[in-house]
Amino acid sequence: MENEVIEMVDIVDEHDVVISTVSRHEMRQNRLRHRAVFIAVMDGAGRLLVHRRSPHKDVWPGWCDIAVGGVVSAGESYLAAAIRELNEEVGIQDVSVEPLDGGICQTYEDDQVALMGRCFIVQAQSPLTFNDGEVAEAWWVHRDGLDELIRREKVLPDSLALLLPLLDF
Template identity: 50%
Template sequence: MTAAEEILDVVDEHDEVVGRLPRGEVYARGLRHRCVFVLVRDADDRVFVHRRTATKLVFPSLYDMFVGGVVGAGESYDEAALREAEEELGVRGLPHPTPLFRFLYEDGGGRGSWWSAVYEVRCALPVDPQAEEVAWHGFLPEEEVRARLGEWEWVPDGLAAYERLRAHRAGRLIM
């Protein structure tokens, strides 16, 4: 099955399932669905940053400070967070990511909106990212991630999640 054929839950503004359709159709019609964002830190507290491959359906060749992706039909956010993190990092036996918060992301580029669950996990394992997903990767100190925000082209939903995560840590969650 191709990524476009993967079945996703279509959800309403309250994150309630209202249907199921192939990912390609969900994207083409700009329907609301679910995604997970997992911030990965190594043992030295550096953040896993990567550049997406040019073949990605959404936001090809852009940088991201999260691993993650869509939540499959019938899959929980927690299940998707662990699955996506292990797949993208190329590891097995990762601890369960810690859920932090959820928000509704509204894309201004015509792709619709998606409920976004943000997680964090510590990865002490050596990573071997999927070549189909990750063109470049590195663990960067948080200060360098912040410095690169104005220099590199980042995925817009990841930037929105990162801004909310920083506000969440500062005790002022943005919804």
């Protein structure tokens, strides 16, 4: 029998102070407030990367997302999580990951998730690779294309609430 790695997640209070550490499964099952990162990936033409999530994701499967990112692992910094997620989801390495939020955590809660989020931005310098199975498809959009996408598709509400207001493109 193969040993499965259990992903551990820090649970935080409304001030982003760690109050416990639980498995990702327990965090999702009980909708516990955790840390997450949202990264806008831009190209040299000023377009934003948008992707459709895998149908196997534990939250909002098959929905579109304007952010690369995800859950911050237990003991991991927001910046380290952003760097890890960029590499895992789209193959971006060795780029400058810049904060978009002035270092301030933002709160997001709905009936699916409760989180404290940090937002970052990167410029894609090389072709993207989608090796971890979390991205079903991806494409680049200008602002008008993003507005149209939001009108016609289901787009992750946490990314729209936290990241979109910080983007200027």
